[in-house]
Amino acid sequence: MKAEIISVGSSLLTGRAVNENAAFLTRELTALGITIAEAVMIAEEPEKLTETLKRAEKHADLIVITGGLGPDADDSVKTTLSKYLKKPLVLDEDTQNRIITFHKNSDLVMPENNQLQALTLLDSIPLENVTGLALGMFYQSDTHAYLLLPGPTDELIPMFNENTKPVITKHLLKNKKIAKKIIRLFGLTLAQANHDLADLLTTETNPVVQLYPDGLEIEVQITAMHKSEEKAQEAIVKIEKEIVKRTQPFIIGEGDQNLPNIVRELLISKDLKITGAESLTGGAFLSEVSSLFEAGSIFEGGIVTYSETIKNELLGVTKETIRKHGVVSAECAFEMAEKARAKFNADIGVSLTGAAGPSSLEGEIPGTVWVGIATKENETFAKKFHFGYKRNLNREYSVWSAFNMVRQLLVGEAIPDTVKKK
Amino acid sequence: MKAEIISVGSSLLTGRAVNENAAFLTRELTALGITIAEAVMIAEEPEKLTETLKRAEKHADLIVITGGLGPDADDSVKTTLSKYLKKPLVLDEDTQNRIITFHKNSDLVMPENNQLQALTLLDSIPLENVTGLALGMFYQSDTHAYLLLPGPTDELIPMFNENTKPVITKHLLKNKKIAKKIIRLFGLTLAQANHDLADLLTTETNPVVQLYPDGLEIEVQITAMHKSEEKAQEAIVKIEKEIVKRTQPFIIGEGDQNLPNIVRELLISKDLKITGAESLTGGAFLSEVSSLFEAGSIFEGGIVTYSETIKNELLGVTKETIRKHGVVSAECAFEMAEKARAKFNADIGVSLTGAAGPSSLEGEIPGTVWVGIATKENETFAKKFHFGYKRNLNREYSVWSAFNMVRQLLVGEAIPDTVKKK
Structure with a gap:
């Protein structure tokens, strides 16, 4: 089965929006074994849509149109498709009631053409909008299938996942x-x-x-x-x-959970708290931890020690360690992790220290980073990484590598190439 | 003048990449007064490209093709265009030499079809690739103009800004x-x-x-x-x-500099250092400061005080303040900013405390945030914000609002609705 995606909207043709809808839909439809023959972005003009529909029907079985379902005068996708297929539009009463209730409960004025959002082609399957107002639809003619989805990505994705996929599998994929x-x-x-x-x-x-x-x-x-x-x-x-x-x-x-969320679940299941002392990453690790759902149950705080003075005076890394080994060292990473763990009431202390770039630090090339981990029971250890020359990418890699080391520790996986504190 | 953008590449049609090139090009071409009639994504197939070229010529004067210029067997854009326009391809020797030198100096094996990257249409204007190898080109027939640009966005943008824009203004915009x-x-x-x-x-x-x-x-x-x-x-x-x-x-x-960079320049010009004490934003403000170029000259460190215990024990916010006013209060923001400023050797101390959501905190609805600022000379002050219900968006708005208050302070702009410490 072949599909064409038609994205309607002037914001796409003046660079005001990136076409994330097309990226999402091509991914999801490809997974269903549907090949995307072509994806096109056009302005909101009835003639343009009609011309594009004619063309798409030549090489696609399923035609997906995104955008143009709103209440504005130029939201003409439904009326154009209705004329093109010679199928009248009918009012979906559930949607109409939702629109009226929504405007009653808010301070917003109901737009004149609000009914546009509640219309659907006769004999089509209406697709409810979980996070917005405009109704989507699925319609099959004798030769083609047509799918209309809303333009805002935060409406399109839930409508596709919750209401559209079952309709596609039932009607186009023989109920598989x-x-x-x-x-x-x-x-x-x-x-x-x-x-x-x-x-x-x-x-x-x-x-x-x-x-x-x-x-x-x-x-x-x-x-x-x-x-x-x-x-x-x-x-x-x-x-x-x-x-x-x-x-x-x-x-x-x-599954869908990324690395910080995987670590979050492990910490919660073991009833553990985490903290961090950050040098080159300057708060990026702590920020990621604190952005997690109910962060308060795994985290009380942490410290950013960018300068040597702060590492020494506020965190307590000894001047001797800094003088003897430098801050880009296992020894500095050990001390930072241990002191942070003790100060911030945590079970696991993580440290990040190194040369973010673009300059070298203590003779170490940019991208040289030590991540340290201290716990209550086990020996403190650290691992050296070499990333690249790009400052912000180094910071990201450092943070993700730290989360991965915590994950490995918590699931009992061996962490290769670590240095243990003597 | 009208243009059509043709993006070639299977990664776009399976959802592996978002079409950022089209967003960039539509924005830049619109700025030059060129209207984008249509933008299309197609697979890397010669027949498909030929069909799309024929169609595009009907409604566009300038046809921009991105992608398909690499050394792989299926990178057929140049050969297809050559056949279509009946114009032979010729070798650009400068590019060929760059490709040979590049592979000599690296461990990479030179691909068999590497010459493909150095070919250009006879009578075309070659466009040098500043950050990659494949050559771009601009070609004018009697009826249309054709622009070929590389697929990787980090090659396309510099090639457009540095080498393509002057060619477009000279040849299509009458040298304006x-x-x-x-x-x-x-x-x-x-x-x-x-x-x-x-x-x-x-x-x-x-x-x-x-x-x-x-x-x-x-x-x-x-x-x-x-x-x-x-x-x-x-x-x-x-x-x-x-x-x-x-x-x-x-x-x-x-200009191009965003708010944190604007604040960075102000701090450097006044030789000032900044720090932060963060509750709901948990390190996001400090992370943004430390990601700036040469952050070490404006910043030594900061603290994340997520829990009440840490606010009190490590930063020194008094138990009385927390008991009397709560942590979502001007008084807590005052103390956090002042203590952080003093501890972290800074001229300006910024504090962020509030209810990130999704739950309420101390009876305050999610999105209620206090940002405090303490300096050496002036009275400490704070401002209350009401953002929304979305946790991570609240955090972002909080951080940006804090940067904006610092900017206003440094340029001497009045900051409306602030509360001063008595």
Whole structure:
């Protein structure tokens, strides 16, 4: 099955918005075994849409239109499609009631054309908007299927995940069951993952295996379809084993949760608190910890010790350590982690010290970073990393590497190449 | 003049990359008075490209193709265009030499088809790749202009800014001079800015005025074109006055530098150091300060005091203050800012305390935040904000509002609605 995505909206054609909808939809539809023939961005003009629809029907079975469903005068997607398909628009009363109630309960004035948002093609399947007002829809003619989704990404994604996917599988994919699994990797480049899994990264078979970057992490997404849910699951298990075999040292978890959230769950399950003393990362690790849901249960505070004076006077790293070993050293990382753990009522103290760049520090090239970990029971240890020359990327890698070391510690995984405090 | 953007590459059609190139190019071309008729993403297939070229020529004068210039077998954009236009490809020797030198100096194996990257159409203007290897080009036939740019965004942007814009202005815009100015706003929504400047936001006149979100800031971009540079500058000055009049209370600066960088320059010019004590933002403010270029000259460290215990025991906020006023209070903000300033050898101490959400804190609704500022000479003061219900957005707004208060203090701007310590 082939699909074309038509994104409607002038903000896309003047550079005011990046087309994240197309990126999301191509990813999700590819996972369902649907090939994207073309994706196009056009202005909100009825003639332009009609011309694009005609063209798309030549090479696609499913035509997805995003945007143009709002209450403004130029939101003409529904009326244009209605004329084009010679199908009248009818009012969806549930949506109409939601719109009226929403405006009653807020200070906002109900726009004149608000009904536009509640209209749907006769014989179509209306798709409820979970996070907004404009109704989406799915419609099948004798030859093609049409899917209309709202432009705002925070409305499009929930509408797709909750209400659209079941309709697509029922009407276009013969009611097949979908099984999905995500394996998360950290510590290798996308190019390396691509190389290691090359023969498995297929989008025209079942299961479909895809690789996606998520910040510094990589998601391996496996999607299988089958008449029975059991068989779909079985298909996943088989290919999953092979993927795990090839990527074992880099696996950090499964599913949607990223590394800080994985660490959060481990800390909560073990009833542990964490803190940090940061030099080159200057608060980025603590900021990430404190941004987590209910951070107060795993965290009371931490310290940023950017200068040598502060490391010494406020955290208590001895002048001798700094003089003898420098601040880019295992010894400094040991002391920072231990002192922070003791001061901030924590079970685990993490330290980050090194040369962020662009300049060298103490003769160490930019990107040289020590991450230290101190606990109540075990020996303090640290690990040396060499990242790159880019200051902000080094900071990000440092923070993620620190989270990964905490994860390894908490799940009892061996952490290679560490130095222990004597 | 009308343009069509054709983005070539399978990563765009499987959701592995967001089309940032199209967003950048539509923004830049719109500023030059060129209207984007359509932007399309297609797979790397010669037939598909030929079909798309034919179609684009019907409604566009300038056809921009991004991607497909690399050394891989399926990088067929140049050969396809050559066949389509019946113009042979010739080798650009400078580029060929750069490619050979690059591979000699690295451990990388030179790909078999490396010459592909150095080819250009006969009679075209080659566009040097500042940050990569593949050559771009500009070519004019009797009826159309064609622009080929590389797919990686970090190659496309410098090639466009440094080598492509002058070629476009010379050959397509009659050698006009371009003047550009950016006014930065903070503290109002994009919708409000849109409303306040509605009649000025024109893309089909000269000067062109455009609005772009940049994180929480808004850029008002004015671009004027004229035969003489002086006249172009004059055109900007006129419309700039009107924009300044309407947006005065929200203007934070001019040009590409964002708010933290604006504050950085002010601190450096006055030889001042800054620190922070953070509760709800948990290190996000300090992280932003430490990420700035040569942060060491404006910053020695800071503290994250998430829990009441840490606020009291490590920073020294009195138990009485917390008992009498709570932590979401001006009094707590005063003490946090003052104690941090004194401890961390700084001239300016900033504090952030409040309810990030999703839960309420001390009866204060989520999004209630106090930002405090303490200096050596002046009275300590604080300001109360009400953001929203979204935890991470509240944290971001808090950090940016703190930077803005520091900016206002340093430029001597009145800060409305502050509470002074008695």
